[in-house]
Amino acid sequence: MGDAGSGRPVHMSFDPTHVPAVRLNDGADVPQFGFGVFQIPTEQTVTAVRTALDAGYRHIDTAQMYGNEAEVGQAIAESGVAREEIFVTTKLDNGCHAYDAAIGALDESLRKLGFDYVDLFLIHWPRPQEGRYVETWTALEKLKADGKARSIGVSNFTVEHLERLAERTGTVPAVNQIELHPQFPQAVLRAYHAEHGIATEAWSPIGQGGDLLQDGRLRALADGHGRSPAQVVLRWHIQLGNIVFPKSVTPERIRENIDVFDFELSADDMAVVDGLDTGTRKGPDPNRFG
Numbered sequence: 001m002g003d004a005g006s007g008r009p010v011h012m013s014f015d016p017t018h019v020p021a022v023r024l025n026d027g028a029d030v031p032q033f034g035f036g037v038f039q040i041p042t043e044q045t046v047t048a049v050r051t052a053l054d055a056g057y058r059h060i061d062t063a064q065m066y067g068n069e070a071e072v073g074q075a076i077a078e079s080g081v082a083r084e085e086i087f088v089t090t091k092l093d094n095g096c097h098a099y100d101a102a103i104g105a106l107d108e109s110l111r112k113l114g115f116d117y118v119d120l121f122l123i124h125w126p127r128p129q130e131g132r133y134v135e136t137w138t139a140l141e142k143l144k145a146d147g148k149a150r151s152i153g154v155s156n157f158t159v160e161h162l163e164r165l166a167e168r169t170g171t172v173p174a175v176n177q178i179e180l181h182p183q184f185p186q187a188v189l190r191a192y193h194a195e196h197g198i199a200t201e202a203w204s205p206i207g208q209g210g211d212l213l214q215d216g217r218l219r220a221l222a223d224g225h226g227r228s229p230a231q232v233v234l235r236w237h238i239q240l241g242n243i244v245f246p247k248s249v250t251p252e253r254i255r256e257n258i259d260v261f262d263f264e265l266s267a268d269d270m271a272v273v274d275g276l277d278t279g280t281r282k283g284p285d286p287n288r289f290g
């Protein structure tokens with residue numbers, strides 16, 4: 001999707017079959033491109049999710065702490081798209097790190113979503129100071145065995161937290177969802193994931209739409225491809241193999257963001273985006289947050 005009036009090509013009618021699937025370590029497939037609903041107010045969530053589904057998205061990323069699971073479920077129910085065609089992730093509330101609390105929390109999510117399973121359930125933050133993520137992980141193993149979560153994973157885990165899970169439990173997380181964008185590319189964690197069969201999900205994939213998208217090097221590259229800076233960053237993720245779900249409530253941007261499957265970045269282009277690394281997070285440090 002080009003900027004209207006800018007002379008860029010405008011790509012219409014995105015075809016959802018163009019989104020590749022990533023095969024998880026438990027055999028499940030997740031669409032590599034999805035829609036994130038963090039900070040979308042409840043009163044805007046149904047419309048935003050419906051817009052995304054209409055635009056071809058088939059993967060929605062929500063969380064108990066986002067407070068909009070009921071609206072995500074409503075949008076899906078009203079969309080006319082079959083439940084089983086949509087990959088839905090939710091994440092455990094930070095206040096529920098314990099076996100029974102985690103089991104009860106997913107039941108509550110399913111009630112709000114109106115589903116009998118989620119595709120992926122994640123521990124949202126490790127909360128190492130509380131020290132219960134290993135116990136909590138065993139609850140997720142039970143939820144997977146019971147079919148309430150088809151796949152289970154973690155979010156914001158460091159190598160240290162992943163190693164601890166590996167030492168104490170029998171299931172390798174299917175994914176680790178982490179802050180990851182060109183300014184904070186997470187090379188060490190990505191290499192660890194690749195070595196251990198953990199899929200990388202990138203949160204804040206376009207750096208929350210901030211200074212990253214204004215960078216002159218990125219803008220020049222985007223102009224050269226007749227694309228927006230956001231599209232180039234999202235294409236960089238896709239070529240790295242990351243799973244992404246940018247957030248927007250603006251219909252044009254919702255359509256623009258997923259329209260990244262008909263152009264390619266060369267090795268030199270990828271290196272330009274790699275060069276935007278500043279080593280700085282936008283979000284909190286997982287060892288301290290929560």
Ligand code: NAD
Pocket residue numbers: 035036037038039061062124155156177178202203204205206207208209210213228230231245246247248253254256257283
């Ligand atoms: P993001 O990188 O997706 O940026 C979203 C912001 O970028 C929007 O609010 C808008 O201001 C801007 N934007 C969107 N499309 C644009 C475009 N085409 N051009 C210019 N600006 C544009 O950041 P995010 O919302 O933090 O992350 C995406 C998703 O990741 C969330 O919705 C959520 O699902 C997930 N997430 C997870 C965690 C976690 O702890 N697991 C934390 C944060 C986010």
